[in-house]
Amino acid sequence: MNLHAAGEASVAAKIKDLVFFDLIARGFYLARRGLIALSLPVTDADTDAFVAACDDVLSARRGILSTRG
Numbered sequence: 001m002n003l004h005a006a007g008e009a010s011v012a013a014k015i016k017d018l019v020f021f022d023l024i025a026r027g028f029y030l031a032r033r034g035l036i037a038l039s040l041p042v043t044d045a046d047t048d049a050f051v052a053a054c055d056d057v058l059s060a061r062r063g064i065l066s067t068r069g
Contacts, residue, residue, distance in 0.1 A: 003034030015065060019057055026053040 003019060005012035016034045023030060028050055030036045058065065 001036045001038065003030070003036065005034070018061060018064070022057040022061065023053055026056065028053050 003016060005015035005019075007015070017032070020030065020032050020034075
């Protein structure tokens, strides 16, 4: 699975960096380029925690990540 940030390449790279560091701060590591590797032993609780961390990052950064005026 891969994180995709839309927009100009330099802006998209900055968005990926921001999400990368925010998820690390929440205990989740993904490749800096946005690649997320899942393995078979991932539990429902692991998945729920990851989704919650992503939701937290997106909510916290809503003003920066918004593409709407």
